[in-house]
Amino acid sequence: MKPADYTKGWHDLGQGVYAYLQPDGSWGLSNAGLVAVGEQALLVDTLYDLTLTGEMLSSLKARLPRTVINVLVNTHSNGDHTFGNQLVAGAEIVASRACAQEFNAVSPALMMDLLKAAPQLGELGVYFARCFSRFNFEGINLTPPTRTFEGRLEIKIGGRDIELIQVGPCHTQGDVMVHVPSAGTIFAGDIIFNGGTPIMWVGPTANWLKALDLILELKPEHIVSGHGPLIGLDGVRAVKDYFDYLYGEARKRFEAGTPVFEAAQELFKKPFSGWGEPERVAINVNTLYREFSGDVNPANPIELFGQMAKLVPAAT
16 A cells, blocks of 8 residues: 555455555554445444544445445454444444453543543653543443354355454454455454554464464455555565564573563664554563463553653654
8 A cells, every 4th residue: 555545534445345544553543444245244343432433434334325234343352443342233243252251351441540540640641641642432332242253253244255263362362363355355453563563462472473474375465454554465574574583582681581671672663663653562572571481461551551651752
């Protein structure tokens, strides 16, 4: 996709497949998608608040007035892909079982509480507000999946085969990619951040690399990233290079006894300095250290946001 084509709204990929993009793809500005056959449709993900999701659905109605969304797929549990679910009334909501199990991990109420507390949280609060104050978390009723699966699930929309492929845990516990073979399209969810630093909340790294290898093996014509513009196979390889590099460098520091945040400081912006949100390396190095040590306890997101806040001044 050319930079001039990276605009907010629906982009027609052909054969009834559409991508909904939200520049600039940074924190909370996620993408969605649609597969339409006749008057039936499958929606891939909702957006971070009711206003954004409502705008997306209204623009879809204007473009395809007779289309009814029969199925909504959540690629994972993060709010920027699920908080608008309540607006897709009547649709079957499909996700991996692991996604459903962690669906309530970060609620809209928690986001509101953290934003209200931000002025008292110092540099952490400044950073958190910068990332999320543009969103309105009021009025959101968490609307979880109504159908779950493990592994793979084939869904038909108007006779067209759509394959749901569970690739998590990696970004989250239950990541799913949506493959439309007849249209040569993959909706990758947050397995792909195009132009932004990926976030590995859970890992292991091997699962993320397998997911990227699967995309390369399928050779789709269109790859819709979870954040950022559409991406090509070279971009997928770049994400793979990032994780290969980070795994090796973090491993060396772990074995040398380097404290985790010190390792993140050393790896900050190296060598992927052109990507947005480079401070996310603090999350990824923390996850890698837990992987190396066999620590199965979940990360503390508040602590990690505090570490990212400390890294941000170095980026300015």
